[in-house]
Amino acid sequence: MSTLLLTRSARRGATGGRRGATWARRLGIAAVVAYCLAPFYWMLVSSLRRPADQFSNAPLPAPVSFDNYMSAFDPHNGFGRALVNSLIVAGITTAVTLVVGIFAGYALARLHFRGKTLILTLIIAASMFPPIILVVPLLRLFTDIAWINTYQAMIIPSMSFALPLAVWNLTAFFRQMPTELEKAAQVDGCTPAQAFRKVMLPLAAPGVFTTAILVFILSWNEFLIAVSVVNEPQKMTANVILSLFTGAYKYDQPFGTQMAAGVVVTLPLVVAVLFFQRRIVDGLTAGGLK
């Protein structure tokens, strides 16, 4: 009885302390959210000001104006077409990477063969190469074969970072699936290839989807390759064209317009993050940790 009382009072003390801790943690969480969102909020607010209020530092735009968005999509900026280019490049990179990467991920996760460690090491090492060492010779090659200002000149080098990521994530994902599935399929007379095609692939859809989101975001954000192999505004991606926006005068950087265009480029990603945060976090932390 006395021990019961003792624990109860101890617990009460703990809850009292915990209430303070809860408030401290709430404050901490608010700080984390503010840290992450404040710059993005500033981009949004700046984009919604009138061009005349550009240098206002008021926390809210007053009055709200969409002029910056109108001028971002002004035909002379070529921003609309750049968005389409970004979509084409990121979309095709994602699709091709997934088709190639699914097979490799499955083989590395589920099949027993010699040299697996070597191949995994190679794929990890591949993701560590600084892209500039790839871009320099490729630019020369693309100049020789007249690939400058083409989509493939952006898509193919993008696979150098997209494919290792995809293989790595898909390997981690396939490894989590229960082995009984294939065993059952093989007992039913499936070959390993059939077990993959008929049993594993349909069940792997969530992992493939997660990988697709990650690869798409990385390709959409790519800058170095796109700025190197394209010099014609018609073929530039949104990131590149946005960094080249000019105002009425050469040294007058049109920040309001750039902020509006930045919101347009970023908003799809923010929406994707809101909807798929669970999956994205799983994908980002896969492999190394689980």
Added chain:
Amino acid sequence: MSVITPTPGRTARPSRPARTSRRAGTGGLAAALLSPTLLVLGLVIGYPVVAALRLSFQVSSEGIDPSTGFVSTTTHYGFGNYAAVFADERLLRAWWNTTSFTLASVTLEVLIGVLMALVMHRAFRGRAFVRAAILVPWAIPTAISGILWKWIFNSQGVANALLDTQVLWSSDGFHAWLSVVVADTWKTAPFVALLVLAGLQIIPGELYEAARVDGASAWRSFWRITLPLVRPALVVAVLFRLLDVLRMFDLPYILVGPRKPSVETLSMAAFHEMNNLRFGSASAYAVVLFVYVAVVALAFVKLFGADLLGRGTRSEP
């Protein structure tokens, strides 16, 4: 893993041939499934790296051909590009910028990231929203965040207003360097936090209970339980960040601009040389960076034992 080689002249048990053919089928299937990936990686990574090495040793010189009297370009192989690059103080500066960015950003990112992860560790309401918020800096393209921070650090921008200063942040000098560090830390500390958080969540709660029963302070259980157990996750996160900052290009290029001595990284120097069609010295800069990254990565893995492959190679029963 044992490899079964069929021995001729000996009859195996009835079950043997079937297993052998399945094993052989598995090996063939693995080769078939892996070859597209290896082919693509060979084309987009293997070939360019070899080509860059070749280019970096290729020295072209223009001269007048004595027999025809026309200007002709002759190419030979040698250390000319490296000699020129190493003689230029630009290399040392770019190397130092690359290194100082890495040291400053990664240190800040780890400190802030661990702090964020500790704050978010326990379950709380609105967790999904916080996780989405933490992904926003990661999801914003670096190019866009470069423009965004250039605006924040504008002479009439909000940074100066908040700090009550009149600093020309993104022009050149220490302030430009600092603005890049701040922007990079903002963008990637949440990423470190996510990886550390995933590591934290594997630690069983009973350990903390036991420590509390034994009278350990929160500080002590952080040093004795949290940090050692979260170490593998932290090591992987730091390795990723190191490799990423060492090749930094977009952020200083857009936030400050090309050819600024205080922020030009090795990637930017190589890019600038390439844009001026000096492929030889561009490749030399890129190879220097490549070797530097490889040395840092290997040293880091040796020192801290980043277990990247660990789970990857354990064979299933």
